[in-house]
Amino acid sequence: xxxxxxxxxxxxxxxxxxxxxxxxxxxxxxxxxxxxxxxxxxxxxxxxxxxxxxxxxxxxxxxxxxxxxxxxxxxxxxxxxxxxxxxxxxxxxxxxxxxxxxxxxxxxxxxxxxxxxxxxxxxxxxxxxxxxxxxxxxxxxxxxxxxxxxxxxxxxxxxxxxxxxxxxxxxxxxxxxxxxxxxxxxxxxxxxxxxxxxxxxxxxxxxxxxxxxxxxxxxxxxxxxxxxxxxxxxxxxxxxxxxxxxxxxxxxxxxxxxxxxxxxxxxxxxxxxxxxxxxxxxxxxxxxxxxxxxxxxxxxxxxxxxxxxxxxxxxxxxxxxxx
Numbered sequence: 102x103x104x105x106x107x108x109x110x111x112x113x114x115x116x117x118x119x120x121x122x123x124x125x126x127x128x129x130x131x132x133x134x135x136x137x138x139x140x141x142x143x144x145x146x147x148x149x150x151x152x153x154x155x156x157x158x159x160x161x162x163x164x165x166x167x168x169x170x171x172x173x174x175x176x177x178x179x180x181x182x183x184x185x186x187x188x189x190x191x192x193x194x195x196x197x198x199x200x201x202x203x204x205x206x207x208x209x210x211x212x213x214x215x216x217x218x219x220x221x222x223x224x225x226x227x228x229x230x231x232x233x234x235x236x237x238x239x240x241x242x243x244x245x246x247x248x249x250x251x252x253x254x255x256x257x258x259x260x261x262x263x264x265x266x267x268x269x270x271x272x273x274x275x276x277x278x279x280x281x282x283x284x285x286x287x288x289x290x291x292x293x294x295x296x297x298x299x300x301x302x303x304x305x306x307x308x309x310x311x312x313x314x315x316x317x318x319x320x321x322x323x324x325x326x327x328x329x330x331x332x333x334x335x336x337x338x339x340x341x342x343x344x345x346x347x348x349x350x351x352x353x354x355x356x357x358x359x360x361x362x363x364x365x366x367x368x369x370x371x372x373x374x375x376x377x378x379x380x381x382x383x384x385x386x387x388x389x390x391x392x393x394x395x396x397x398x399x400x401x402x403x404x405x406x407x408x409x410x411x412x413x414x415x416x417x418x419x420x421x422x423x424x
Contacts, residue, residue, distance in 0.1 A: 142241075142340065143176070143177045144177045144241050144242050144243055144337070145239055145240075145241050146239060146240055146241075146242070147237045147238070147239050148209075148214070148229075148237075148238045148239060148240055149364065150364075151362075151363075151364045151365075151366075152361070152362040152363045152364045152366075153208060153209045153211075153361060153362055154206060154207065154208055154209070154361045154362070154363060154369070154420075155206070155207055155209065155240060155242075156205045156206045156207050156242075157205055157206050158202065158203065158204060158205055158206050158420075159176075159202075159203045159205055160200050160201060160202055160203065161176070161200075161201050161203060162198050162199065162200060162201070163190075163195035163196060163197060163198065163199040163200075163201050164197055165196075165197040167195055168192065168193050168194070168195070169183050169184070169187065169190060169191070169192045169193075169195055169201065170183070170192065170320050172195070172201050172203075173244075173323065174319065174322075174334060176203045176205065177205065177242075177243065177244065177337075178203065178204055178205065178244055178323065179224055179225075179244030179245070179246070179322045179323015179324070180320065180321070180322065180323035180324050181224055181323045181324060181418070182204050182224070182225075182244060182323055182418060183201075183203075183204070183323070185204075185417045185418045185419065186202045186203070186204040186418070186419065187201055187202055188417075204418065204419070204420075206420055207225070207227075207242055208359040208360070208361035208369065208371055208420065209227065209240065210227060210354060210356060210359070211356070211359075211360075212352055212354060213352070214229045214238075214240070215229055215350055216228070216229060216260075216349045216350035216351060216352065217229075217261075217313075217345070217349060217350065217351045217352065218352045218354065219245065219254075219331060219351065219352070219353045219354065220354050220355070220356050221247050221248075221253075221254050221256070221353065221354070221355050221376060222355050222356055222357035222373045222374075222375060222376055223356070223357075223359075223373055223418070224244060224245055224246070224247060224323050224324070224325075225242060225243070225244055225245060226242065226243050226244075226245045226313075226331070226333070227240055227241070227242045228240065228241040228242070228243075228341060228345070229241075230344060230345075241341065243333055243334070243337040243341075244322050244323045244333075244334070244337075245313075245322065245323075245331050245332060245333055246316070246321045246322045246323060246324050246325070246326050246327050246331070246332035246333075247325050247327060247329075247331060247332075248325065248327050248328060248329035248330070249325045249326050249327065249328070250325070252327065252328040252329045253329065253376065254311070254327075254329050254330070254331060254353060255308055255311065255329065255353065256353050256354060256355055257308075257352075257353060258350060258351070258352050258353075259306050259307045259308050259350075259351050259353070260306070260307045260348055260349060260350050260351055261304045261305065261306060261307075261313075261345060261346075261347055261348060261349045261351060262305045262306065262307050262347065262348075263304070263305040263347060264302075264303070264304055264305075264342060264343075264345075264347060265302075265303040265304075265305065266301060266302060266342075267293035267301055268293065268297070268299050268303045268314075269290050269291065269292050269293060269297070270290070270291040270297050270298060270299050271289065271290050271291075272287045272288070272289070272290075272291065273310070273328075275328075276328070277289075295317060296317065297317060298316060298317055298318065299312075299314045299315065299316075300314060300315025300316050300317055300335050300338070301315050301335065301339070302314065302315045302335075302338045302339055302342045303315070304338075304342070304345060306351060310329075311329055311330055311331075312330050312331070313330070313331045313333065313338065313351075314330060314331070314332060314333070314338065315332070315333060315334075315335045315338045315339070316332040316333070316334075316335065319334050319335065322334050325376075355375070355376055357372060357373045357374065357375040357376070357416070358370070358371070358372050358373075358381075358385070358389060358413070359371045359372075360389070360392060360393060360396075361420060362396065366396075367422060367423075368393055368396065368422070368423045369420050369421060369422050369423060370389065370393070370409060370412050370420075370421055370423060371412075371418065371419065371420045371421065372412050372413050372415070372416045372417075372418070373416055373418050374416045375416075381413040381414070381416075385413065386406065386409060386410055386413060389409055389413070390404045390406060390409055393409075393423065404423060405423065405424055408421075408423060408424060409423070
C-alpha cells in the first residue's frame with residue numbers, strides 16, 4: 102500500500118544501470134530516545150505525508166568505554182554506516198568526549214510500501230507493518246548484514262515461509278568441506294545456544310537456503326560478511342519476529358543511488374558503493390540528474406552536475422542536499 106499522497110519517481114538501480122546488546126548500550130539508546138522526546142521504539146517512524154525521508158542525523162559524545170560499534174548498535178545503525186559517517190574516528194577507541202555522528206536519516210526505497218523491503222546496497226531493511234483503522238502508517242528500519250563476495254544475497258520478490266525460535270543450524274556441505282580442509286571439521290548440526298550462528302530467531306524465505314536471522318556475531322551487522330543470508334542485531338529481529346506474519350512479501354533490491362525529497366520539496370541524493378563495485382559513469386550521472394530535473398512534486402529545477410558527480414564519486418552513504 103502506498104501511503105504517501107503521491108508516488109515519487111525515485112532511482113532504482115535497474116533504471117540507473119539501464120540494463121548481544123549490553124546493558125550500557127541499551128541505556129545509551131534509551132537515553133537518546135528520552136533526550137529526543139520520542140516515545141517510538143528505535144527505528145520506528147510515521148510515514149511522511151510529504152516527501153520520502155524519515156529520521157534525522159544527530160551526534161552523541163563517546164564515553165571512555167565505547168567502541169564505535171557499541172555506539173552504532175545502540176543507535177540503530179550498522180558497521181558501514183557508522184564508519185562512513187565518522188571516517189576520522191577510531192573504530193575501537195573513539196575517546197571519551199569524541200563527537201560521533203549518528204546517520205539516522207533515511208530515504209525510503211522507491212518500492213511498494215508493503216511487507217519488507219531490503220536494500221542490499223544500503224545494508225538496511227525496511228518493514229511496513231499493516232496498521233489498524235485509525236492508526237498512523239509507519240515504517241520500521243534496521244541495519245543488516247548480507248552476503249559477501251561470491252555469496253551475494255539473491256535479489257527479487259519472495260516471501261517469509263516459516264518462523265523458527267531457537268533453531269538448530271545444519272552447516273551446508275560447502276562450509277563443512279572448507280572446515281575439514283582447514284583441519285577443523287564442522288559438526289553436522291549445531292544445536293541452539295551461544296555457538297549457533299542463527300541466534301534465537303530465524304525467518305525462512307521462499308528461496309531455498311536463505312533466511313533472515315539473528316546472529317551470535319553482532320559486529321558483522323552492517324557488513325557484507327555472510328554466505329547470502331540476512332543478519333540482524335538480536336534485539337532487532339526479536340522486536341519484529343512475532344509481528345511479521347508468515348507469507349509476508351520480501352522485496353530484495355540493489356539500489357545504490359537514492360533520491361530524496363523533503364517535506365518542502367528540497368532535493369537530496371545519496372550514493373553507496375554498488376555491490377559489483379563498478380564506478381558510476383556518465384550515463385548514470387545523466388540519469389540521476391534527469392530524474393531530479395523531472396521531479397513531478399515541484400517545479401522543474403536546475404542541478405549542479407559537479408555536485409552530483411562528487412556524491413557518486415564518494416559513494417559514502419551520506420545524504421547530501423542539492424543546492
